[in-house]
Amino acid sequence: MTNKLAVVGPFADVNLGDYAMLVNNLALISPSEVVLFTYDQDFSSLLIRDYFPSSDIDVCYVEIDPIKASKINSNSMPHDIIAAISNLEEILRKLRSMGKILVNGGGYFNSLWFKPHRRTRLCQILAPALIASIYGIPVIFSGNGYGPFESEDIPFFERIFSFLKSSCFGSRDSLLSRVWGVKAGIEPARLHFIPDDLFPVEPDLLKGEVHFEVPSDSYCVLETYYTEDYLQAHKSEFINLFRFVQDELNLKLVLLPFHLGNGGLTQAKLIQSWDDRVRVIDISQRGYLPINDAMAIIANARFVISSRYHALVFAVQSKTPIFSVMRDVLESKEYYFNKNYGFLETALGRNFDPNLFLYDCFTTAFHKVENELSNITREQMRIFDAYLDEGLATARSARASFFKSKVISI
Incomplete structure (x- = not known):
């Protein structure tokens, strides 16, 4: 038994929910040596310096030939992805040294990530797992979501998941991920439920330095990464909300972006231009929103309105009432309903109206x-008080058991 570990996933995205799942898993597993396979070496290295400065963690960029990557489509085979990797020997050497690979959690096994603007990154995630599978190196998926898939994409994912023989597939919900996973070629016996990789957040991650001061006045939090066109079209509704919150409720309004640029910070600054009383948590200098800052700001808010899934995860575990807005993905609410309600079911059981x-x-x-x-806030608090402690304890036990049996014991 060895506690070495290779990890791959979407954690190179600056988005809080994507990178924080890696940090939380490493904090729980506490491996002796780690290799991170990434599509953004600079940001991954920054995370390691900030969160694990004294750990033995190697960051390996997955080099992919852009011409070969551009030719990957729904008719491609697993070996086409491997053939597009320029540093295959380096990846294989590091995989053999670690002895196993964790495919970190997230919502990226779906047709959205197979669209051209994300496909190269998906292939950079898949490649180390495919290479590991060829050489008998165990592949373990943590709290992932599966689907939705458009019909023309299902054969591609069937080939990928069928190729990953003997892999263990973690599923972060007990709803549609299992249905879609089976449709996409995962044998039911290889699908195992594990809570979201950020439920719960490891306590040690909440003890560090706070980089953004929590407002001293009572406040609520707003987050959105809806497009600027959407925001402009609904400008009057946002302004009316600001007036209600600030003038009627006598609360401050804090805009909390989870990502840089169009992932949230651009929208926050646009909204602030409509009302200069609104405060923006400007993450541009820091480069990302730290986990403890996000949790502190959300935990101390009167309530949260957000379109981010992990805002829901953070709000619920800190017992902060939340209005969770579901975005359209592939012209449907299915993707967000599945992960949002799937998480609520994990945290609170089936003891509430989803609405x-x-x-x-x-x-x-x-x-x-x-x-x-x-x-609404009174009823949410009643539900939190009645069911959340049990949900947290069950989730903590499930995550510990999964990683002990599927990762640490190998």
Whole structure:
């Protein structure tokens, strides 16, 4: 038995939810040596310096030939992805040294990530796992979501998942991920439930230096990464909400972007230009939103309105009422409903109306805030008090058991 570990996944994205899952898993597993296979070496190296400065962690960029990558499509085979990798021998050498690879959690096994603008990164994630499988190196998937897949993409994922023989596939929900995973070629016996990779957040990650001061006045949090066009089209609704929150509720309004640029910070600054009383947590100098800052700001808020899945995960485990707005993905709410309700079911059981937490758009969420805030927040708090402690304990035990049996014991 060895506690060495290779890891691959979407953690090179600056988005809080993507990178923080890696940090949380490493904090729990505490491997002696780690190799991170990444598509952004600079950001991955920054994370290691910030979170694990004294650990033995090697960051390996997955080099992919852009011409070969551009030719990968729904008719491609697993070996086409491997053939596109320029540093295959380096990856194989590091895989053999580690002895196993963890495919970190997230929502990237779906047709959205198979679209041209994300396909190269998906292939950079898949390649180390495919290479490991060829040479009998164990492949373990942690808390991943599967689907939705468009019909023309299913054969590609069937080939990938069938190729990964003897792999263990972790699924972060007990709803549609299992259905889609089986449709895409994963044998039911190889699908294992494991809570989201950020539920719960490891306590040690919340003890570090806080980089953004938590407002001293009572406040609520707003986050959105909806497009600027959407925001401009609904500008009056946002302004009306700001007036209600600040003038009627006497609360400050804090904009908390989870990502740089169009992933949230650009939208936050646009919204602030409509009302200079609104405060933006500007993550541009830091380069990303640290885990403990996000949790502290959310935990101390009166309530949260957000379109980010992991805002829901952070709010629930800190017992902060939340209005979770579900985005369209592939012209449907299915992707967000599956992971949002799937998480709520993990945290709270089937003891509540989904409409208490989940909203189809900001217009609906704002209407509820302006007309039913007290009733909704009171009922959410009742549910948290009744069911969350058990959900947290069960999730903590499930994650520890999964990693002990599937990762640490190998």
